[in-house]
Amino acid sequence: MKDLWYKRAIICCLDVGTFMDTNGDGVGDFAGVTKRLDYLAGLGVTCLWLLPCYPAPNYDNGYDVMDYYGIDPRHGTLGDFVEFMHQARERGMRVILDLVVNHTSSKHPWFQRARSDEKSPYRDFYVWSKQKPEVNLPVLLPGEQKSIWTHDRKAEAYYLHRFYKQQPDLNISNPEVRDEICKVMGFWLELGVSGFRVDAAPYLIEQTGVDAPGTVDPYGYLKEFRDFLSWRRGDAILLAEANVELAALPEYFGDGDRLQMLFNFVLNQHLFLALVRQEAAPLIVGLLQPPTIPETAQWANFLRNHDELTLDKLSQPQCETIFQAFAPQERMQIYGRGVRRRLAPLLDGDPRRLRLAYSLLLTLPGTPVLYYGDEIGMGDDLAQEGRTSVRTAMQWSDESNGGFSTAPKNRLVRPVISGGDFGYERVNVASQQRDPESLLNWMEKAIRVRKGCPEFGSGKLSIVETGDAAVFAHCSAWQGRVVAAVHNLSDTPREVSLDLRSFGENHVVDLLGDRECEPLDGGRTWVKLEGYGYRWFRIGSTWA
Numbered sequence: 101m102k103d104l105w106y107k108r109a110i111i112c113c114l115d116v117g118t119f120m121d122t123n124g125d126g127v128g129d130f131a132g133v134t135k136r137l138d139y140l141a142g143l144g145v146t147c148l149w150l151l152p153c154y155p156a157p158n159y160d161n162g163y164d165v166m167d168y169y170g171i172d173p174r175h176g177t178l179g180d181f182v183e184f185m186h187q188a189r190e191r192g193m194r195v196i197l198d199l200v201v202n203h204t205s206s207k208h209p210w211f212q213r214a215r216s217d218e219k220s221p222y223r224d225f226y227v228w229s230k231q232k233p234e235v236n237l238p239v240l241l242p243g244e245q246k247s248i249w250t251h252d253r254k255a256e257a258y259y260l261h262r263f264y265k266q267q268p269d270l271n272i273s274n275p276e277v278r279d280e281i282c283k284v285m286g287f288w289l290e291l292g293v294s295g296f297r298v299d300a301a302p303y304l305i306e307q308t309g310v311d312a313p314g315t316v317d318p319y320g321y322l323k324e325f326r327d328f329l330s331w332r333r334g335d336a337i338l339l340a341e342a343n344v345e346l347a348a349l350p351e352y353f354g355d356g357d358r359l360q361m362l363f364n365f366v367l368n369q370h371l372f373l374a375l376v377r378q379e380a381a382p383l384i385v386g387l388l389q390p391p392t393i394p395e396t397a398q399w400a401n402f403l404r405n406h407d408e409l410t411l412d413k414l415s416q417p418q419c420e421t422i423f424q425a426f427a428p429q430e431r432m433q434i435y436g437r438g439v440r441r442r443l444a445p446l447l448d449g450d451p452r453r454l455r456l457a458y459s460l461l462l463t464l465p466g467t468p469v470l471y472y473g474d475e476i477g478m479g480d481d482l483a484q485e486g487r488t489s490v491r492t493a494m495q496w497s498d499e500s501n502g503g504f505s506t507a508p509k510n511r512l513v514r515p516v517i518s519g520g521d522f523g524y525e526r527v528n529v530a531s532q533q534r535d536p537e538s539l540l541n542w543m544e545k546a547i548r549v550r551k552g553c554p555e556f557g558s559g560k561l562s563i564v565e566t567g568d569a570a571v572f573a574h575c576s577a578w579q580g581r582v583v584a585a586v587h588n589l590s591d592t593p594r595e596v597s598l599d600l601r602s603f604g605e606n607h608v609v610d611l612l613g614d615r616e617c618e619p620l621d622g623g624r625t626w627v628k629l630e631g632y633g634y635r636w637f638r639i640g641s642t643w644a
């Protein structure tokens with residue numbers, strides 16, 4: 101029997117540096133995350149995804165790694181990491197790490213050797229060109245990056261960098277580079293991690309700038325990494341960031357022999373369109389457009405993350421619609437097609453809309469991935485540059501610095517949001533724990549119920565006709581059991597009748613339990629919904 105734990109998981113992404121500082125130096129540390137593991141376990145998180153925590157110059161929030169075998173000293177020691185892993189395991193919590201191997205930092209010793217000596221074995225670890233290459237693909241970070249090729253004075257050549265120039269791309273076609281990547285995975289697997297979030301997967305396997313492009317199948321590299329991973333640890337997973345064209349998505353999963361999980365960017369973007377338009381139709385497109393995936397594969401669903409909300413899979417008018425509603429000022433936008441805001445401010449802090457969005461996240465097929473702080477509805481700081489706006493420190497209490505750190509304000513790694521609707525004085529864990537009506541307490545309950553319904557994450561999806569353009573209903577069937585959810589995307593109350601007979605016996609149990617079940621009417625179920633309301637049901641005579 102396969103134990104596909106990642107299909108039942110509740111994943112939470114956090115940045116060690118902004119989560120909890122225990123030694124008062126203004127930077128979050130492993131001791132801090134360890135201290136807060138009970139909070140995360142209480143929320144129902146079963147798997148932590150840590151943003152890069154390796155030694156790095158931090159030009160790109162840790163995505164510029166200088167040493168793959170260490171911990172950024174600002175976060176503690178390798179010993180602190182191992183202690184954290186032990187404590188996480190004690191609580192039944194898994195950990196996955198960001199695997200940032202499309203590029204290294206330009207300060208990585210490999211790059212330093214590569215650029216200083218043409219004869220160095222490390223020279224071929226990177227992608228070089230003596231002349232400025234004619235193929236100059238568009239930059240990924242417009243406004244922050246000029247080109248994908250930069251001239252290096254020492255090397256007397258141009259090097260490829262898909263992201264910032266401080267992040268030279270590794271040459272994946274070099275078998276020694278692939279061996280190094282496996283060694284890095286092997287190291288952290290020995291320390292107990294359950295897999296990796298594969299950063300920038302499409303660029304990792306691309307052939308741009310390497311010799312003889314087209315002679316290898318780049319997706320074969322994914323199988324190579326998967327094989328290595330699975331031989332070392334059978335239940336470890338690779339969760340990739342691959343915001344690619346629909347047609348390319350199946351290549352990342354293979355026959356279940358490449359990556360186990362991919363973020364569902366298509367669903368993410370269409371979900372926001374559905375929220376703006378207050379219509380179910382875009383959501384249905386977002387659910388039906390992605391390909392069917394192998395039995396062992398899984399989508400990772402998310403609302404927001406540490407990057408911008410990318411709208412590249414929508415049409416220009418659709419993108420404009422979202423901008424108008426959610427990012428009307430230019431300073432809220434980034435890279436032409438992105439929104440640099442957190443979820444709560446984007447939804448005007450409206451608790452009904454926040455719960456609706458999370459209710460969708462928790463019931464749509466796939467595994468939910470939360471972003472730290474969103475469970476209490478944290479805000480963003482648009483005074484911060486670029487994507488840093490959504491990477492502010494965790495707000496634990498109304499004590500100074502939001503309880504994140506005892507350091508003087510000017511020593512904090514990032515300012516804590518203070519004042520206004522989203523400041524730590526109003527939005528913090530401690531006060532929400534005391535308030536039975538808070539978003540945090542709602543999230544804890546919703547996650548608990550979702551965990552009791554693995555059908556939502558793993559089941560076969562059926563979209564149910566509601567007769568109302570604003571109401572989205574779906575059923576998920578798995579191992580002979582069926583659950584359903586109904587969401588009202590509009591701000592006005594609705595009542596719909598659903599024909600659920602084909603899904604099981606004529607008995608419908610309300611899972612969130614805030615009201616009695618509606619009587620059956622000739623086999624149809626009547627469902628009343630408040631504006632932005634949602635209901636979860638189990639269909640059948642037992643709910644066990």
Ligand code: NOJ
Pocket residue numbers: 160163200263299300341406407
């Ligand atoms: C994707 C990460 O999520 C982003 O934050 C980073 O800048 C790029 N990859 C480059 O590593």
Ligand code: CA
Pocket residue numbers: 121122123124125126127128129174
């Ligand atoms: Ca610290």
